[in-house]
Amino acid sequence: MQRWVRYMGGRFLALLALTLAAGAGAQEITLRAADNQPENYPTVVGLRAMADYLAENSDGRIQMEVFAGGQLGDERSTIEQAQLGVIDIVRTSTSPVGEFYTPMGVFSLPYLFRDEAHFVSVLEGDVGQELLEGLSEAGLVGLAYYDSGSRNFYTTQTPIRSVADLQGLRIRTQESQVVLDMMEALGADPVPLPFAEVYSALQTGVIDGAENNFPSYGPEGVRHFEVAPYYTLDAHARVPEVVMISSSTWAGLSPEDQALVREAAQASVPVQFEAWAELVERSRRAVEEAGSEIIEVDIAEFQAAVAPVLEQYSAVYGDLIRRIQDTE
Ligand code: GCU
Numbered sequence: 001m002q003r004w005v006r007y008m009g010g011r012f013l014a015l016l017a018l019t020l021a022a023g024a025g026a027q028e029i030t031l032r033a034a035d036n037q038p039e040n041y042p043t044v045v046g047l048r049a050m051a052d053y054l055a056e057n058s059d060g061r062i063q064m065e066v067f068a069g070g071q072l073g074d075e076r077s078t079i080e081q082a083q084l085g086v087i088d089i090v091r092t093s094t095s096p097v098g099e100f101y102t103p104m105g106v107f108s109l110p111y112l113f114r115d116e117a118h119f120v121s122v123l124e125g126d127v128g129q130e131l132l133e134g135l136s137e138a139g140l141v142g143l144a145y146y147d148s149g150s151r152n153f154y155t156t157q158t159p160i161r162s163v164a165d166l167q168g169l170r171i172r173t174q175e176s177q178v179v180l181d182m183m184e185a186l187g188a189d190p191v192p193l194p195f196a197e198v199y200s201a202l203q204t205g206v207i208d209g210a211e212n213n214f215p216s217y218g219p220e221g222v223r224h225f226e227v228a229p230y231y232t233l234d235a236h237a238r239v240p241e242v243v244m245i246s247s248s249t250w251a252g253l254s255p256e257d258q259a260l261v262r263e264a265a266q267a268s269v270p271v272q273f274e275a276w277a278e279l280v281e282r283s284r285r286a287v288e289e290a291g292s293e294i295i296e297v298d299i300a301e302f303q304a305a306v307a308p309v310l311e312q313y314s315a316v317y318g319d320l321i322r323r324i325q326d327t328e
Contacts, residue, residue, distance in 0.1 A: 027061070028063075029063070030062075032072070032087050033065065033090070034067050034071070034078040034087050034090045035070075036092070036196065037069070038068060038220070047268065050268035051063070057260055062260065064089065072087055084246075085249055091241055094107045095174040097138075098177075106320050110310070116238075143243045143265035144269050145242055146242070146272045146273070147273050149280055150237065151235070152213070152233055152234055153231075153232045156209060156227060156230075159295055160209070162298070167188070168188070171183055171209045171211065172210040209230075217287065218283030225290055230292070230295060231287065231292050234299060
């Protein structure tokens with residue numbers, strides 16, 4: 001009898017605690033977020049804006065801790081940890097996400113977007129939103145896209161002035177099959193490496209070059225300009241960044257908190273875009289001042305060389321490519 005009373009008493013207390021937490025919306029939540037870019041880089045600025053929004057609008061009940069600079073691992077690993085619920089929120093490039101949820105790889109295709117305005121309308125339109133929703137297949141909930149401008153080649157010794165100059169060069173690629181195929185179409189020898197390993201690979205001659213936007217290449221990014229002074233404006237891709245939350249974390253949030261997390265991610269988008277726009281020009285000036293040679297090329301020649309890749313991937317992505325191209 002006594003044991004039964006104690007048992008029921010315990011059950012009652014546990015139930016009471018749960019009810020209070022749920023009923024009063026009093027559940028204290030700490031979300032851990034990962035980013036592989038350094039502190040003050042626009043993606044990290046975006047995540048911090050999201051954290052502030054969450055704290056302010058929950059009276060401090062929801063805290064989001066942002067771990068920048070790859071502290072929680074490289075992109076592949078942080079995506080996997082988010083799938084397992086070990087990390088709650090991740091911001092990565094969409095390129096590696098394409099290895100976990102194939103359609104997301106479409107954004108890595110060369111010369112897919114006409115310009116920045118086209119890029120934004122695709123991300124904000126049906127295709128962008130569909131792909132965010134589709135991430136549930138990979139155990140993730142897509143929250144928002146961030147800007148990442150256009151990607152260009154840069155090299156340590158051999159300036160790239162035409163496609164011919166890329167022949168046989170060992171170029172680092174993101175960990176993405178699409179990017180690998182693009183690199184092969186251009187005649188380069190692709191070397192997939194995590195982002196954090198690229199600087200020393202350039203420095204020690206393990207690779208001849210890499211490709212990225214001005215902010216990543218520049219002094220407020222990962223400073224590859226220090227070891228690869230030839231930067232070629234071929235603009236072969238415009239790969240967005242994506243902010244995602246673990247499906248298991250998501251399932252543990254109340255519908256109100258889920259709505260608040262979405263709202264916070266949305267509120268961070270204009271903050272990130274603004275920080276981005278400012279940094280692109282500043283980075284370009286800084287690397288020019290530091291002595292990088294900025295090389296103009298005939299983009300049509302690069303486009304022609306990679307056209308078969310778009311052709312090849314139309315089988316993988318179905319009508320996604322056409323829908324993107326048709327977006328105004
Ligand atoms: C961009 C992106 C990074 C990514 C990197 C890469 O710089 O912001 O998150 O890791 O590209 O080339 O791997």
